[in-house]
Amino acid sequence: MQKRWVEKPQQHSEQVRNLSNSLNINSVLASLLVKRGIHSYQDAENFFCPDLARLYDPFLMRDMDKAVSRIISAFEKGEKILVYGDYDVDGTTAVTLVFSFLNELAPTYIDYYIPDRYDEGYGVSKKGIDHACSNSCSLIIALDCGIKANELVEYSNHKGIDFIIADHHTPGAVLPAAYAVLDPKRTDCNYPFSELSGCGIGFKLVHGLAIKLGLPLERIYRYLDLLAVSIAADMVPIIDENRILSFHGLKKLNSDPCPGLRALIDLRSGKTELSSTDLVFHIGPRINAAGRIKHAKAAVELLISTDPYRASELSKEIDIHNIERKTFDTQITEEALSMITENPEMKRRKTTVVFQPEWHKGVIGIVASRLIEKFYRPTIVLTQSNGLITGSARSVFGFDLYTALSQCSELFEQFGGHKYAAGLTMKADNVAALQERFEQVVAATIPDVLLTPELMIDEELCLADIDGKFFRILNRFSPFGQENELPVFLSRNVRVAESPRVVGKNHLKICVSQGGSAVYDGIGFGLSHLGSLVTRGSSIDICYTLEENNWRGVRRIQLNIKDIRLAEELVSST
Incomplete structure (x- = not known):
């Protein structure tokens, strides 16, 4: 596929020259730094030597004080807490991190729950709340999900179960009526950095707890390896706090990873030092495979394991799931490509919307990304699950997919996501309407230049x-x-x-x-x-x-x- 070569604008030559001289580095390297907002020796030192001491005070996040106080109150009263999270890498690492920390403090009162991708779908579910109720949990901590679960939070409230939502997705117009809502994307939240991963929000929660309980911060730094995996896999910006957390998380991964991550690392061929790219292409897909093929609780079981032998056995099972995932991925991608290439009308469009009710729900997001590699345009891949149509959407660089889907929202039962990736559910009768409506919206708003990589x-x-x-x-x-x-x-x-x-x-x-x-x-x-x-x-x-x-x-x-x-x-x- 032909690409557009676009050169980034050159920076002020005087700034580049001054930085090159002060750091004694090549002017090309100095220009790269200036383009990253680094203009002084001190800026460069902060960039090259990320310091955990520069992490922000977690209590700058709206509702953090309420969330921490509620958890401490639960400890004091002997209440049971359910740590609830999504089934992807970000969700499972977030659950592992928060569960592991809380379990050290109150081991008999902490449980975790991951929804079934196929039975319950994305995010907070009624089944998950009923599980909390039947297990006498009076507090649910929802990680990497929940920011739009207004009705389900009301359902939980009626059952006498409080919710702490710790999410990083964009909120709706009205926040859920939870006991506390931690999300730096809240319009009324003044936290200095809004691009943490879901696991990152969970880390800030335990950061707040550690401060409030007077615990040494080394108690939470031991989980930075999990956080590095989530940051890489969830594709959040590697700037500001994420750079600090990822930098130190990678150091821990390469020196002293938890047994579960060590077992996954040992599946790799070669003994080179791990980079963020390795997390994206080797570690993340294997963690994701558990939820795509069977149930993501297997990933949490692996990541919370303290027994290296058990972790090794679990990692091998997950690796088998990943091989199965690749088979489904390849097969469905080939079928979807055939649908497009054999349909002249679909080839002419500025969008791709393909549907096959038998496709494996766990890989349709991957297939959407594969289709963009071949036909560079906003893409939705749909399949059928539990009587509804489930879809994964992906975008091209520079085009806001979430906004486009918002203009099709009357066709959905539920949807959510980011600028470049989203998920949705809808009734089968609306598939044809979505194909037309999504094409109309995108064709009217996307500049042609964005349709060339x-x-x-x-x-x-x-x-x-x-x-x-x-x-x-x-x-x-x-x-x-x-x-x-x-x-x-x-x-x-x-x-x-x-x-x-x-x-x-x-x-x-x-x-x-x-x-x-x-x-x-x-x-x-x-x-x-x-x-x-x-x-x-x-x-x-x-x-x-x-x-x-x-x-x-x-x-x-x-x-x-x-x-x-x-x-x-x-x-x-x-």
């Missing part, structure tokens, strides 16, 4: 400037993720030093140099179709990220190629 270029870089120092400093920009992405560089008029090779199924292996630079190996994953542009001696422009290739103990800097153009093609278009 954008390759955002951070900086132009000469290959001769890439050396050990440059690479070491660049690595200190990690952890990478949303709003702190691994920088993409552009190098123009690069010479192909050797004939390219196709490796694997469709990956392009090239060797390039520029001027008097060293020759660098490059790998373009999925770019074999560009091989015709890359003949020995040809001059090309390349976009790439930098990575370390460790082959048989030999470490070398490698270019991870994102796109290639003939050099004269870019020159002629400017």
